Structures are given as structure tokens and as C-alpha cells.
Amino acid sequence: MTERVSLGPFEFACGESIPDLELAYETYGEYDGGNAVLVCHALTGSAHVANVARTGAEESGVRGGGGRTARDTDGQARAWWNDVVGPAKAIDTTEYFVVCANVPGSCYGSSGPPATNPETGEPYGTDFPAVTVADWTRAQARLLDHLGVDRLHAVVGGSVGGMNALDWAKRYPDRVDRVGAIATAARLDPQCLAIDAVARRAITSDPKWEGGDYYPGDGPTEGLGLARQLGHVMYLSKNSMDAKFGRRAAGRAVPDTFPADPGAGFFTYRDVESYLDYQAERFVDRFDANSYLYLTRAMDDYDLAEGYTSDADALAAFDGQALCVSYTGDWHFTVEQAETVAEAFRATGTPTAHHIIESDHGHDAFLVEPGKLGPALRGFLASGVRAGPITDTASSTDRPSQFAPVHTSLFS
Known part of the structure; x- marks a missing residue:
């Protein structure tokens, strides 16, 4: 069930403000104080990441959703990462307290152009302030404050959600232990x-x-x-x-x-x-x-190095672990771009793994081939970058040891 919370006035990076930021979000599993995982959705995704029964927030020691309930999926019936998030899956909701929020600017329950401007009673339309990935990160931090989650075990995202995850390491390095950046890059190419x-x-x-x-x-x-x-x-x-x-x-x-x-x-x-x-x-x-x-x-606007001298400089304050995942058939966010991110993490001394998954599915692979992603992601969440299971690594002999093609299937 998608819930909405009012977080009060919010100033965007562009300098404009709205009187009340609303976020639509879903939570799964029970919070134990150290097992929170934030999942960041891709461009047109929603908070509805999985078809998993939501546990009562009050029973798990987390604050409730502010008393407002949205439609089950806000128009998107299909849970977009249902094969990755859930009991006994890569992001196991019997082990982790999973949070997914619809980003500001979207149309799945959070404040955005189609939402009602409380000052006029009409949809914002293009009067809504310009939004950035940094605004998404700051809004998610406000939501976690509301839920009583001080620190994240991990933040995981794919595509532009992976940029969002990287921004957490840059903007809130003391609030997250592990970052999973999947099928993403530090910036878009021309x-x-x-x-x-x-x-x-x-x-x-x-x-x-x-x-x-x-x-x-x-x-x-x-x-x-x-x-x-x-x-x-x-x-x-x-x-x-x-x-x-x-x-x-x-x-x-x-x-x-x-x-x-x-x-x-x-x-x-x-x-x-x-x-x-x-x-x-x-x-x-x-x-x-x-x-x-x-x-x-x-x-398009996102640049990990913005405000810093380099990608590594932007990540220098992060003291956790990082997992980068790329797909050989993805030309939207390439293997080379993912390796650039991994190198930036390594330059700061961050324990880092870059898993290259052989796939012909293109950028969609992180959504349609969960069995290839599952082992690396599940192991990373449980044990860090040294985790398996990884098999068939023969093709990695001419690459740094952090590279490993993934073929095993968690779900087969």
C-alpha cells in the first residue's frame, strides 16, 4: 500500500520553494534499527517496488505514514522490481526494512507538476520548481527522518536511481554504509x-x-x-x-x-x-x-563531480563500501562508465566491487534479468564486496580483480 506524508516547506536546488512537499512511499519488512535499505527507482518508476505485504510501521518501531493512504499503486499496477525485492529475494524483506519513495517531480503520488498547488487549488503544471537528483536525495532524507531511520544499511538504485544512490554517498556519507549503483554512471554522455x-x-x-x-x-x-x-x-x-x-x-x-x-x-x-x-x-x-x-x-543535469574537483573528490567523505553493476549490452550506461564510478570509489580507499554481467538485453537488463543481478546484490548486502556467489570468472583474467562476470541465477 502506497502512503503519503507531508514534509512541510521545501526549497529546491533551483532556489524556488513549495509550501508543502508530499512524498508517496512504501515500506516492506520490519525495522530493527540497523537494517534499513533505501531503493531508488528509475526514471518513470514509482514507490511500488514489490508486491509484498507491508508490515505495520508502529509495530516495528518506525513512525507511521502521516495518516494518508494513496491508491495501491498510484496508477502503476506492476511492481517494478518484484523479482529483486521480497522474501528470500536479493533484497530480502525478512532481513531488511525496505523503503522506496516516489521522487519529487513525478506523477505517482509525490509533489510534482500534476499535483495540486495548495496556494491556488490548481495543478502546478510548469509552475512547479525545476527538480534535480540532489532534490530527490534531500527529500528522501527528510522522509527517513520522519520514519525515524537515522542511518541506512544500504542505498540501491538502477539507471537514474543509481545516480540517486551515488548522490547519497556524496551528500550524506555519514548516513549510509553501502551503496549499490546498478546500470548507471556519474553523468550522461552527449x-x-x-x-x-x-x-x-x-x-x-x-x-x-x-x-x-x-x-x-x-x-x-x-x-x-x-x-x-x-x-x-x-x-x-x-x-x-x-x-x-x-x-x-x-x-x-x-x-x-x-x-x-x-x-x-x-x-x-x-x-x-x-x-x-x-x-x-x-x-x-x-x-x-x-x-x-x-x-x-x-x-541530464546530474554530474557526480559537480561542486568538487573530481568524482573521487565528491566521494571522499564516504566511509562505506560500494558495488557497481554494469551490463555488456547496455549502451545507455556502459561498462566503461560504471568502471569510471568504481575507480572513483577505489581512489578514496573505499572497498569496491564492479560486477560486469553478460547480457544482450541492453539497459533493460537490470529490470528483466533479476537472476543475473541477484547473487551479487544479495551477497553485497549481506557480507560486503567480498561476497559471492560468483562463477565462471575466466573472462576476467585480463581485467582488474574487482571485475567478475555474473552468470549464476538466484531465482532459477
Whole structure:
């Protein structure tokens, strides 16, 4: 069950404030004073990380949720990391007290563009302040204060959630013991920045965007659908797209998701087009266009070294342990980018492991191949960077000892 808490006035990094920051969050397991794990969601994720019965906060010694209960999933029915978080899974809710909060700027229950501005009674729209990853981290710290959690056993996140996890090591080094940065980087490269820029322009060029003041109503569904399609191309690898779609015909009629060109009736409507159209149709029903603009801006803006002389300098105060996980088929956040993060941790003397997982699934691998991630993550949470089980390390002989391909499956 998703709960909401009011955390009072909040000033964002941009200098603007709102009178009351609300966060939607979920907790799983029981808190024992030293077993809290914060899970940071990816770009369009929510607080609904797992389909696990939530324990009573008061019974576990943690403060309750402020007396307000949201819809079960705030519109996102599927628990986005259900194969990783839960009893006997990599983040075991019988051992850990797991917290996941929807970030400010999103549309799944936390304060953001579609939320009501208490001063006007209308949706914020683009009057909502610009948000940064640092704002997410500070908001999560406020939530943990509310819950009575002083220190985290670990913070774990994938994709931009991994940036969020890295920001915890930078911003609150004394509040977290272990950082798991999965399929992420210290900053986006120019190619991904370019794709995100085109995606935003697809939204803002849609006449139905109306400068961000499209509430109530459907808003710029065509623009948002195109933006999501660009995202899906970025999340998949060349090999996975070839294996999944090839050049096959879709076997169904061209939908009316987007206006069709005159040649659409003559040329083949391909399986890959059908997939992208289906994803667009689903996405516009569950996500807000303004939130997509805000969250991609936050991801694009993030730079671990901002305010410091280097990535290592930004992490110098962190005195815990770090796990970096990367995927060979991921060109959104590459193996090389993950190794840059691992090197920054090592430069500070932080015990660090970088696990490279062989996968053709692209960036989506951290969501769709939990069996390959599970052993490294579970071992790291339990025993630190020396943990296993890791097998088939022959291909790591020409790499630093911290590298190890992961093939074993926790869930098979």
C-alpha cells in the first residue's frame, strides 16, 4: 500500500520553494534499527517496488505514514522490481526494512507538476520548481527522518536511481554504509543527452502541450508517446532488437496511435514498429508529460563531480563500501562508465566491487534479468564486496580483480 506524508516547506536546488512537499512511499519488512535499505527507482518508476505485504510501521518501531493512504499503486499496477525485492529475494524483506519513495517531480503520488498547488487549488503544471537528483536525495532524507531511520544499511538504485544512490554517498556519507549503483554512471554522455533533448521536443512541439497547462485533459499524448518510443530504443540493445523483432511484419493493422503517412497502406508495418506503438499507448495512459520533462531534465543535469574537483573528490567523505553493476549490452550506461564510478570509489580507499554481467538485453537488463543481478546484490548486502556467489570468472583474467562476470541465477 502506497502512503503519503507531508514534509512541510521545501526549497529546491533551483532556489524556488513549495509550501508543502508530499512524498508517496512504501515500506516492506520490519525495522530493527540497523537494517534499513533505501531503493531508488528509475526514471518513470514509482514507490511500488514489490508486491509484498507491508508490515505495520508502529509495530516495528518506525513512525507511521502521516495518516494518508494513496491508491495501491498510484496508477502503476506492476511492481517494478518484484523479482529483486521480497522474501528470500536479493533484497530480502525478512532481513531488511525496505523503503522506496516516489521522487519529487513525478506523477505517482509525490509533489510534482500534476499535483495540486495548495496556494491556488490548481495543478502546478510548469509552475512547479525545476527538480534535480540532489532534490530527490534531500527529500528522501527528510522522509527517513520522519520514519525515524537515522542511518541506512544500504542505498540501491538502477539507471537514474543509481545516480540517486551515488548522490547519497556524496551528500550524506555519514548516513549510509553501502551503496549499490546498478546500470548507471556519474553523468550522461552527449549521445544520451541528445536523445533526451529530442524526446522533450516531441512533447513540447505537440499542440496539446499548451505550454504545460493542459490540465484537465489528455494533454500531449502524441508527443509523450514519441518520447517514450525514443526511450525504449535507448533501453534495448542492437542484438536484443534483432532477436526480438528482426524485420518481421507485425501481423496486425497499423493502429491510429500516430497519424499515418500515405505509404503506410502499401509498405510493411513491422513488428518493431508495433512494439513501439504498443509501448507508447500504454505509457500515455499512466504517465504525465510534464513529469517526463522534469525527470529527464534532472537525469541530464546530474554530474557526480559537480561542486568538487573530481568524482573521487565528491566521494571522499564516504566511509562505506560500494558495488557497481554494469551490463555488456547496455549502451545507455556502459561498462566503461560504471568502471569510471568504481575507480572513483577505489581512489578514496573505499572497498569496491564492479560486477560486469553478460547480457544482450541492453539497459533493460537490470529490470528483466533479476537472476543475473541477484547473487551479487544479495551477497553485497549481506557480507560486503567480498561476497559471492560468483562463477565462471575466466573472462576476467585480463581485467582488474574487482571485475567478475555474473552468470549464476538466484531465482532459477
